[in-house]
Every structure is written in structure tokens, then in C-alpha cells.
Amino acid sequence: MNNTEFVIEQNKDVYLFSTEVENLMINEFFTSANGDYVKVYLLGLMRAKHGIVEDRSKTANVLGITPDEIDAAWDYWESVGVIRRDYMPDDSYRVVFLSQISRFYGNKKSRSSGSESEEQDSRLVNLDLKHLYDTYESASGRSIPSSDARKIADTIGTFGVSPEVYAYAIKYSSDNGHNDVRYINKVAINWHKEGCNTEADVKALLDKDAKRRYLYGRIFKEIGFNRQWNSGDCEMMDRWFDKFGYNIEEVLEAVKLTAGKREPSLRYVDAVLENKYRKAGGIEPSYKANNQNGAQGPGPAGGKSTQAEKARNTNSEGSVNVSKRVLEEYYKYLREKAIHDQKEKQQKLETEMPVMQKFASIEADIKEKLLAGLGSIGKEKRTELLQRQKELIEQKKEFLAVNGYPEDYLEVKYKCPICKDHGIMDDGMRCSCVKERADEAYRWNKDRQTK
Structure with missing residues (x-):
């Protein structure tokens, strides 16, 4: 028998072996991590390959x-999803190193089967979150604690703040001397509530705030105030611009009426502007009392306006003067009506064709999964859900066409498809429909006041 056996001599000293590190780990994580954290990871990985139990005190000395700081390092690595800690009854823990290659590029079927695979799938690294952690560390100059990492992830997932907005909140807060995650969260959430979804949205909002502060300054200077305005002052002055729809020249005209008064006040200016607003047809409880002479609007239910009334309520461009609040309420009415009409068509089709109920049920299920998984589901799973949603929409269009309905039959039909009945286009500019809507809003407001 001439068989030959090949054997590699086994080193007895652990330090004579080599430890392999995935290139993905180096490129995606080591380049942005704290140097001490990288050392902790590498030493732990080496010991894991040889089953060595770590004495943290000795490792700390080494x-x-x-x-x-060793605990903080494992907090960080766990927060970005490259290790998992299994805790023991005595509060010690076992560090489990997770393969990044198998999680990013592994077999899809194997990941979707079994509780252990599902757990690993739920721990997929969210690259958006990782970018935010990197941005925070760069801005603050320190490694992000796992508790702060969780707070950021919760803000993205629970409140729906876009990663782009949150990244700008980090930079904005840091530039103003604030690196506390709680402060950054408040900034990001407030921007989100204001409708900001991109960095451009935030910059537009900040620009608007800056312009508003300039207006506050002009008003205070005209009145003669030497103090700084407070939140109550801002709320009152905002009302003049946002609710009543006045421009700065009109406000300053009212401010001039305080000249010569011993104690000029914003409340006096507010009363002047509010009375002017009511007389112009603003929505106030005293509207009918101000129109006891029986004058009615030009709407279907009312008589014709007098020439004097037309002159008083028409601007130089030929469109009716209407307060900003009335115009916004009319736009809201149009949007709600369009949505209501769409729901009625949907219900009618579901009654006539039960298969439409199935379409609606599947679509609602996909939307629920997408919303529930914000900030937690993997990129691959989210892409899969979005693809299913797209395919469902196409199937629904084909079904409608086969049954004699237009493809867009179930879409919301706004009066203005450009701004979708908001009056403002996506680029922040005023829509061309505003002039026409203002005329309609004036008649709509008159009609509902006489009912």
C-alpha cells in the first residue's frame, strides 16, 4: 500500500497562528471606528478562534x-451589528462574532428559514444608520455609545425622520455647540414635524426662520422696544403674517398707530390688525355682525356684489383679496373632497368586483410592513416589498382596463394636479392655480358664512 498522508505541524503557541479578518469588515467598519475599539475587536476575534476566555482586567492592561472601555467597545460593535452578546446569569457575557459576508451576500433562502437565521436577518446592518453613527462621531469627536446609537435608531424608526434630515441635524447642532443626542433628536423631530424630508427642505425652513427674525426686528425697532422678543411675542407676530396674511408694510402701518402712546404694545397692534382682518371678510365669530346690512357674496346662493364691494375686495392683479387662512382652508377642503371621492369610487368597485377587496388587502399589508419596519428591516427585504407594491399597482391597472375603467380611475383626482391642491409646488414656489383658487375661496367663504 503506497498511500501518503499529509499533515501540517500544529503550533502550540496561539501567537504563532494567523487570524483572518473579512475585507468587508475592514472597509465598512474599521475605517470609521475608534482605534481602541478596533484593537478590542481584533484581540477578541483572535481569542474566539482558539476558544480563549478573556480576563478583562488582563486584557485592559495589555x-x-x-x-x-472594553465594555464600551463591545457596546459599539453590537450597536453596528457585527457582534452579538449572550448574557450569563452572573452578568458576564459571551461575544459572538457575526459574518458580514454571509449577511450581505449569503443565500436568501437560508436566511429566511429558522429562528436563528431570522434573528441574524433582523440584525442586518442598516447602512443609513451606520452613516449617521459615522456622521455623529465625526461631528462630536468621540465614539458613539450604544445607548445613543439606539436613540438615533428609535428616532428614525419611530418618528419617521429621514436619515438625510437627521444627518443635517447632527451637523447643525454640532455647529451650534450641541452634541447631545437628546438635543439632536429634538431638532430632527421638529424639522420632521414641519414637513422636512431632505436637507434642502431644512435649509428652506431655516431661511424662512431667518427672514421671520428679520421681520421681528423691524417691528420691534419701529415700536421702540429695546428688549429681545419672547415666544409669546413671536406667536402673536406670526399670526399677523400666517393667519391674517399681512405683509411687513401693512404691519408697520398698524405699528405707526402706536406713535405717541405712553406705553406702546404689541397687543394694541394685534387688535388693529385683527379688526382690519375681520372687516375684510376673515373667518371670525363676528363676521355676520359686521355684515348686518345684508350684503352677500357672488356665489350661487348669494346676490351680485356691488361695485364698491368688488373694488374693495379685488387687488391690482384682478384677483379677489382673500386672507391666507381662508385660502388654506379652501385648499384643505379641496384635498379632503378629492380623497373622499376616491374612497367612494374604491368602495363602489369593491362592492361590484370582490377581487378589488383582495387588491386593497394586499396593498394595505405591504404598506403596514414597510411602515412597521422603518429603520429595522434589511435593505433587501425593503426592496422586495417595494417591488411587490409596484407589481400590485400594475396588476390593478390592467384589471381596471380589462373591465372598461381608465388606468388612473382609483387615483385621487386633485383640482390642480401640479400642486395637488396645496398651492405650493415641490420646489417651494407658489403654484399658478393660486389666483383662480383665491377667487373660488372668496365665494366659498361667503357661501358658508350665509348658511
């Missing part, structure tokens, strides 16, 4: 850091 690395020149404290045991608490």
Missing part, C-alpha cells in the same frame, strides 16, 4: 485601557 491594551492600555480600562475594563469599562
Whole structure:
């Protein structure tokens, strides 16, 4: 028998072996991590390959850091999804190193089967979150604690703040001397509530705030105030611009009426502007009392306006003067009506064709999964859901066409498809429909006041 057996001599000293590190780990994580955290990871990986139990005190001495810093390092690596800790009854823990290659590029079927695979899938690295962690560390000059990492992830997932807005909130807060995640969260959430979804939206909002502060300054200077305005002052002055729809020249005209008064006040200016607003047809409880002479609007239910009334309520461009509040309420009415009409058509089709109920049920299920998984589901799963949603929409269009309905039959039909009955286009500019809507809003307001 001439068989030959090949054997590699086994080193007895662990330090004579080599430890392999995935290139994906180096490129995606090591380049942005704290240097001490990288050392903790590498030493732990080496010991994991040989089943060595770590004495944290000795390891701390070897690395020149404290045991608490070792815990902080594992907090970080767990927060970005490259390790998992299994805790023991005595509060010690076992570090499990997770393969990044298998999680990003592994077999889809194997990941979707079994509880362990599902757990790993739920721990997929969210690259948007990782970018935010990197941005925070760059802005603050320190590694992000796992508790702060969770707070950021919760803000993205729970409140729906876009990663782009949150990244700008980090930069904005840092530039103003604030690196506390709680402060950054408040900034990001407030911007989100204001309708900001991109960095451009935020910059437009900040520009608007800056312009508003300039207006506050002009008003205070005209009145003669030497103090800084407070939140109550801002709320009152905002009302003049946002609710009543006045421009700065009209406000300053009212401010001039305080000249010569011993104690000029914003409340006096507010009363002047409010009375002017009511007389112009603003929505106030005293509207009917101000129109006891029986004058009615030009709407279908009312008589014709007098020439004097037309002159008083028409601007130089030929469109009717209507307060900003009335115009916004009319736009809201149009949007709600369009949505209501769409729901009625949907219900009618579902009654006539039960298959439409199935379409609606599947679509609602996909939307629920997308919303529930914000900030937590993997990129691949989200892409899959979005693809299913797109395919469902196409199937629904084909079904409608086969049954004699237009493809867009179930879409919301806004009066203005450009701005979708908001009066403002996506680029922030005023829509061309505003002039026509203002005329309609004036008649709509008159009609409902006489009912």
C-alpha cells in the first residue's frame, strides 16, 4: 500500500497562528471606528478562534485601557451589528462574532428559514444608520455609545425622520455647540414635524426662520422696544403674517398707530390688525355682525356684489383679496373632497368586483410592513416589498382596463394636479392655480358664512 498522508505541524503557541479578518469588515467598519475599539475587536476575534476566555482586567492592561472601555467597545460593535452578546446569569457575557459576508451576500433562502437565521436577518446592518453613527462621531469627536446609537435608531424608526434630515441635524447642532443626542433628536423631530424630508427642505425652513427674525426686528425697532422678543411675542407676530396674511408694510402701518402712546404694545397692534382682518371678510365669530346690512357674496346662493364691494375686495392683479387662512382652508377642503371621492369610487368597485377587496388587502399589508419596519428591516427585504407594491399597482391597472375603467380611475383626482391642491409646488414656489383658487375661496367663504 503506497498511500501518503499529509499533515501540517500544529503550533502550540496561539501567537504563532494567523487570524483572518473579512475585507468587508475592514472597509465598512474599521475605517470609521475608534482605534481602541478596533484593537478590542481584533484581540477578541483572535481569542474566539482558539476558544480563549478573556480576563478583562488582563486584557485592559495589555491594551492600555480600562475594563469599562472594553465594555464600551463591545457596546459599539453590537450597536453596528457585527457582534452579538449572550448574557450569563452572573452578568458576564459571551461575544459572538457575526459574518458580514454571509449577511450581505449569503443565500436568501437560508436566511429566511429558522429562528436563528431570522434573528441574524433582523440584525442586518442598516447602512443609513451606520452613516449617521459615522456622521455623529465625526461631528462630536468621540465614539458613539450604544445607548445613543439606539436613540438615533428609535428616532428614525419611530418618528419617521429621514436619515438625510437627521444627518443635517447632527451637523447643525454640532455647529451650534450641541452634541447631545437628546438635543439632536429634538431638532430632527421638529424639522420632521414641519414637513422636512431632505436637507434642502431644512435649509428652506431655516431661511424662512431667518427672514421671520428679520421681520421681528423691524417691528420691534419701529415700536421702540429695546428688549429681545419672547415666544409669546413671536406667536402673536406670526399670526399677523400666517393667519391674517399681512405683509411687513401693512404691519408697520398698524405699528405707526402706536406713535405717541405712553406705553406702546404689541397687543394694541394685534387688535388693529385683527379688526382690519375681520372687516375684510376673515373667518371670525363676528363676521355676520359686521355684515348686518345684508350684503352677500357672488356665489350661487348669494346676490351680485356691488361695485364698491368688488373694488374693495379685488387687488391690482384682478384677483379677489382673500386672507391666507381662508385660502388654506379652501385648499384643505379641496384635498379632503378629492380623497373622499376616491374612497367612494374604491368602495363602489369593491362592492361590484370582490377581487378589488383582495387588491386593497394586499396593498394595505405591504404598506403596514414597510411602515412597521422603518429603520429595522434589511435593505433587501425593503426592496422586495417595494417591488411587490409596484407589481400590485400594475396588476390593478390592467384589471381596471380589462373591465372598461381608465388606468388612473382609483387615483385621487386633485383640482390642480401640479400642486395637488396645496398651492405650493415641490420646489417651494407658489403654484399658478393660486389666483383662480383665491377667487373660488372668496365665494366659498361667503357661501358658508350665509348658511
